[in-house]
Amino acid sequence: MEKTWNNKAWFMVLPVLLLVAFSAVIPLMTVVNYSVQDTFGNNVFFWNGSDWYTEILGSDRFWLSMVRNLIFSAIILVIEIPLGIFIALNMPKKGWGVPVCLVLMALPLLIPWNVVGTIWQVFGRIDIGLLGYTLSALGIDYNYVNDPTDAWVTVILMDVWHWTSLVVLLCYAGLVSIPDAYYQAAKIDGASRWAIFRYIQLPKMNRVLLIAVLLRFMDSFMIYTEPFVVTGGGPGNSTTFMSIDLVKIAVGQFDLGPAAAMSIIYFLIVLLLSWVFYTVMTTVDAEG
């Protein structure tokens, strides 16, 4: 759409600007403040330079939680994206099944995150949970409380359960926007099911798939509540992702300096990813 140049539009944006500045810029400045200062209590602060950053970037703990988080994000992307596409391809296209499928599939997305955690905490327990009980009845040694591998499996299963529907919904929205004429042309050319998918459906889902991948990556990169409720970051530190680690340092140990430095590094990573996201969004907007 052709837009007119009008700087008075700033007045319309002003409320948003003030509100978000209050809830984002001020807190962020506090964090920056802490990240370059040290204190011996009594609210007396002194300049500390980049010491906290060096400490954080030099600590194994930071890199380990980051690597764990990246592995986690990679695994759920590898599972959720193809699974989501597969399910979206098999969704009904019209009739009463459409709203029923949409509503039921979207349900996990609307559950408070700690309730999601609670559901899986209970569901996976070997004494009272359906999943844990069934697995141990089948003779599989499953215990997410003590075994790091089982804890990972549980957390990943939970995330797949929680968020695959997002991929399904986005892909489905892309699929229904394909005009019938495309399928008719494919039929006339005698295209196989695979060819229809590869040359018609996949290119048309391009845009929504990009959004799905980026959203899922970013949200899994800052996941906190669900694994915290299920495993508390354990056993040991095996499921301590970046957000969990950060809260442990900030609230658990009250090490404000390192926590603030870590926040800034974390935020910069997210900023970089947001920029990728934004570029992708605006490019596809310009194309379509």
Add this chain to the structure above:
Amino acid sequence: MSGANERTTRQDRVSETTVSDGLASTLSQDQIARLMRRRGEESRFWWLVPTIYIIVLMLPIYWLVNMSFKTNQEILGAFSLWPKNPTIANYMVIFTDPSWYKGYINSIIYVVMNMVISVSVALPAAYAFSRYRFLGDKHLFFWLLTNRMAPPAVFALPFFQLYSAFGLIDTHIAVALAHCLFNVPLAVWILEGFMSGVPKEIDETAYIDGYSFPRFFLKIFMPLIASGIGVACFFCFMFSWVELLIARTLTTTAAKPIAAIMTRTVSASGLDWGVLAAAGVLTILPGALVIWFVRNYIAKGFALGRV
């Protein structure tokens, strides 16, 4: 050899095309479309995949519902797939104990406050972004997005200090304002997506007809994007409802959300599984009730208004 092959393929293709052409001329577009559908779905078992998926999705939720109708003895005792002696005692605990049901009231108060604030400030901003170019517009739009993507863990502690300084800790408005961090950008993006779908000629015609801007916006433009406003409200409602970390940090007793009360009870009272399950079921209900109204737009909302 290869030449012969090529010729046959070409002939095949030609004959196929003529057949399809013949088909196309005898059948209506609609009938072809129906044929295509059948072809596209390949088999009569297309419903199998969604059904299995939905069953898998529902199992953990069913288990929670199942537990909420059992007594603690039954939960911890014999393993059973459905409640043998269904009881509503767990729900009665929640509806009669103020420390439980107040949690729901608190949650709803700050969620609604947040929804109203977010959508009302986002409306003019989204209009500006969809209609005008102005100094720094792209940077501003990007900066809003970074807030949607920001990890809440980064903001938990500074929020606590900021709202302490204003004496707002443990008030509903504190949580409502803090949730604006991610809900205002979300609302702006979604509304911008919907507004861009309304042709600009409508604005221009209205101005020519002598409408002032506020009157045009309220009387003509808002009804046109009513579904967009509904979707934005729904997503603000939803993300404020599901968030726990910030809400828990900013409240102690008077404004504590239900989600935080649940975590406290888990650790304190020796795991009252039945009540916990009942509380969980009750937190799912609001979302389940309103989702029906936005079912066709939910993908657009998650894609930040960009599908």
